[in-house]
Amino acid sequence: MTQTTTIQALIDNYDALLLDAYGVLVTAGGSLPGAAAVVQNLASRGRPYFVVTNDASRLPGAIAARLQGLGLPIEAERVVSSGALLTPYFREHGLAGCHTAVFGPADSQTYVRDAGGVVVEPGEAFDVLAVCDEHDTPFLEGANEALSSAYAQLERGATPRLVLPNPDLIAPHGHGRFGFTAGALALLIEHGLALRYPERDDLRFDALGKPQTPLFDEAIRRAGSRNVVMIGDQLATDIAGANAAGIDSALITGGVATASIPAGGPQPTWLLPPLGDA
Numbered sequence: 001m002t003q004t005t006t007i008q009a010l011i012d013n014y015d016a017l018l019l020d021a022y023g024v025l026v027t028a029g030g031s032l033p034g035a036a037a038v039v040q041n042l043a044s045r046g047r048p049y050f051v052v053t054n055d056a057s058r059l060p061g062a063i064a065a066r067l068q069g070l071g072l073p074i075e076a077e078r079v080v081s082s083g084a085l086l087t088p089y090f091r092e093h094g095l096a097g098c099h100t101a102v103f104g105p106a107d108s109q110t111y112v113r114d115a116g117g118v119v120v121e122p123g124e125a126f127d128v129l130a131v132c133d134e135h136d137t138p139f140l141e142g143a144n145e146a147l148s149s150a151y152a153q154l155e156r157g158a159t160p161r162l163v164l165p166n167p168d169l170i171a172p173h174g175h176g177r178f179g180f181t182a183g184a185l186a187l188l189i190e191h192g193l194a195l196r197y198p199e200r201d202d203l204r205f206d207a208l209g210k211p212q213t214p215l216f217d218e219a220i221r222r223a224g225s226r227n228v229v230m231i232g233d234q235l236a237t238d239i240a241g242a243n244a245a246g247i248d249s250a251l252i253t254g255g256v257a258t259a260s261i262p263a264g265g266p267q268p269t270w271l272l273p274p275l276g277d278a
């Protein structure tokens with residue numbers, strides 16, 4: 001039985017806090033109750049903390065600016081975002097100069113260009129499909145374009161590379177509302193590819209963000225300690241990723257996840273009520 005803890009106990013007992021953004025500090029609709037007080041508490045105690053987010057729709061400076069605009073005075077240096085993982089991914093796979101179709105707004109395209117990709121228009125042939133974010137690309141129309149283009153390339157004998165900086169399926173929109181996000185779009189495209197090419201096991205997205213370990217590794221490096229705790233709202237990304245990275249975790253309940261945690265799946269170190277309930 002996982003024990004319930006408090007944010008104050010986490011602040012007192014760990015060298016640094018790793019905070020997920022959506023579902024912990026903010027939703028798509030604004031900041032969450034209690035988030036500003038926690039940020040002030042961390043700042044006044046000089047306690048290190050980092051925002052570890054799968055958000056690949058904004059550059060770290062823009063993520064910090066949005067948080068600041070919502071009353072959370074968090075500097076860009078504290079933001080560890082999944083979009084930045086495109087640079088090592090493109091380098092490791094020799095993808096510089098590759099034509100890349102991008103789901104997401106302008107900053108998502110900047111992440112791809114910074115990584116060395118050449119961004120193409122929707123419907124154009126691509127070597128790489130980067131599903132960064134659900135905004136600014138029409139969800140269903142974009143999926144249709146990507147699927148059709150991938151089918152055409154596979155018929156010609158080419159295999160497009162599929163990369164997913166943000167594997168989240170669902171994001172909280174605030175006030176009891178939820179929405180599908182980039183990971184759900186990638187899943188749709190993957191299933192579409194599997195229907196036509198059931199024998200191919202290589203037509204899968206490479207997930208970069210949580211639950212993969214690079215974001216955690218970067219945050220641990222910046223914190224200068226492994227005695228850190230990841231606070232997140234999703235078992236499949238925040239908690240599974242923290243477990244894989246070998247650090248403690250606290251699951252915020254009452255959002256995407258409930259306090260009833262399925263046996264056999266990822267288990268958090270702690271349960272934590274929403275920050276505003278403290």
Ligand SMILES: [Mg+2]
Pocket residue numbers: 020021022023024232233234
């Ligand atoms: Mg979240």
